[in-house]
Amino acid sequence: MNTPFQLRSAVPLAGLLLLAACSNNAATNSGNNAAGTNQAQDAAAKTSTFTAAKGCKNIAVMLPESDSSARYEAYDRPLLEQEIKRALPGATIQYANANNNADTQQNQADAALTKGACIMVVDPNDSDKASVIVQKAKASNVPVIAYDRLIQDPDIAYYVSFDNVRVGQLQGQYILDQFQKGNYELKPGAKLVMINGSQTDNNALQFREGAMNALQPAVSDKRLNLVFDQYTPNWDNGRAQSLMEGILTQQRNDVDVAYVANDGMANTVIAALRSQKLNGKVLVTGQDATLTGIQNILIGDQAMTIYKPIVKEAQVTAQLVAALSNGTDPGSVVNGKTALKGGGEVPSALVTPIAVDKTNVASTVIADGFLTKDQVCSGLPTGAGGVCN
Known part of the structure; x- marks a missing residue:
């Protein structure tokens, strides 16, 4: 029997992502060249901001829980591991699940940094408390990609989720x-x-x-x-x-x-x-x-x-991990910006739900x-x- 991620792993990214025009949290894509240029420049700047990410192959993947939703262990974990290794050959994954405890997740993040994680993919258990993870990573020039759930911190590198x-x-x-x-x-x-x-x-x-x-x-x-x-x-x-x-x-x-x-x-x-x-x-x-x-x-x-086609979310995340490691422009994968409740916006890749x-x-x-x-x-x-x- 084929697994979901085996069946979907070869799906191309082109055309799968749409900026959600109706989202109050994502900036409306006006279609003018100036806005598109600024968005691309903002995204490209992220690849050069976090110096620890250049050439990075040690990737931390941190998920929030497993008891309220079966998706994280059944889909997100294997898909993220598969797609990151596909997009960034030679990558190794440090994986942790917070089991619905924000303090546990912070301790797991500290441990990952101690073990040399140089790019972090974090699905926060608590969107506010996870800011501590971002700031500790920033102190080591390590980028954090907020995965699925937004982290309320302007220093996250990217936000990947559904609209x-x-x-x-x-x-x-x-x-x-x-x-x-x-x-x-x-x-x-x-x-x-x-x-x-x-x-x-x-x-x-x-x-x-x-x-x-x-x-x-x-x-x-x-x-x-x-x-x-x-x-x-x-x-x-x-x-x-x-x-x-x-x-x-x-x-x-x-x-x-x-x-x-x-x-x-x-x-x-x-x-x-x-x-x-x-x-x-x-x-x-x-x-x-x-x-x-x-x-x-x-x-x-x-x-x-x-x-929510999680395989697409994982593929986009992997592409951003590879861009950070290779120091390259992530291109059209970043298709919007998401507003933070404290002000400011973060470059975002938003996938369409069904x-x-x-x-x-x-x-x-x-x-x-x-x-x-x-x-x-x-x-x-x-x-x-x-x-x-």
Whole structure:
């Protein structure tokens, strides 16, 4: 059986990246030559700023956790290792996972620097606290690429992620579309619950921002009744289930839509709904196109997820690592700038996310090899979602 990264590793980068015009956090690409020239100059300058990176082959890869989302160990780790070694022959990887602890991640970063890491790829557990990692690396002239989640520090070399505001907009627009179609028996006044990600993760803030961009008009005119809206510390799946159980008690099981920020939390929210025989009756969103999430979609317990082609994110990151090591211009890989909450912007490479429901599971995650049909259909009844036959 082919693994997802084997199937996708040869996908060309050209044309895969789009600057998200609708993101409030990325500068709009006006298309004028002056702006494009300045952007290219800013990106090229990064390759000469961090002297330790020149000729670097010792790369630290640091991921935030493994308990709330299966993606980091199942996809990000092997893809990053594969693509960095492909783009920079002879590279060695120091890998660490913070297991949802920002202090642990800082200690891991210190250890990586001590062991000679000269380029660091950091997916922060805490977007603010990870600034310490950036500053310690800077003191050694070592660049840090913020991977997937933004680090709130102007001295990061690059930021590689998906257009996270767009992720939230896709989730919110899906809810609105289903409401307008009358699906899930949704009617004016339908009760909406929002179980967001961790407030210490900048991505979670952007997901909610994007979702509310789509949903706020319907909330304001009372077509949707927002009865709960809360962040979930550390994206904790068990906490999400407890929140949903409390909401159902408070609302006497009268809930119509659960905006849930990712598939891990969605799965436990579904467990809470199932205990009240409401699974499949309440519209539940998700994100990451995990195996469990896709299976929940095919059996009807979850409405949609967001597919983020992680192989593209890993390929872009590897290309930036190679550019820093070789002292070369990363070129069009850098396609925008992302604003920091304290002011300033960082050069960014933003990949486009894709909304997935049962109508396009086969043409997206399966066709791309992100998940195989055998994986998706394992344990599901024949005919599930029109995919398993």
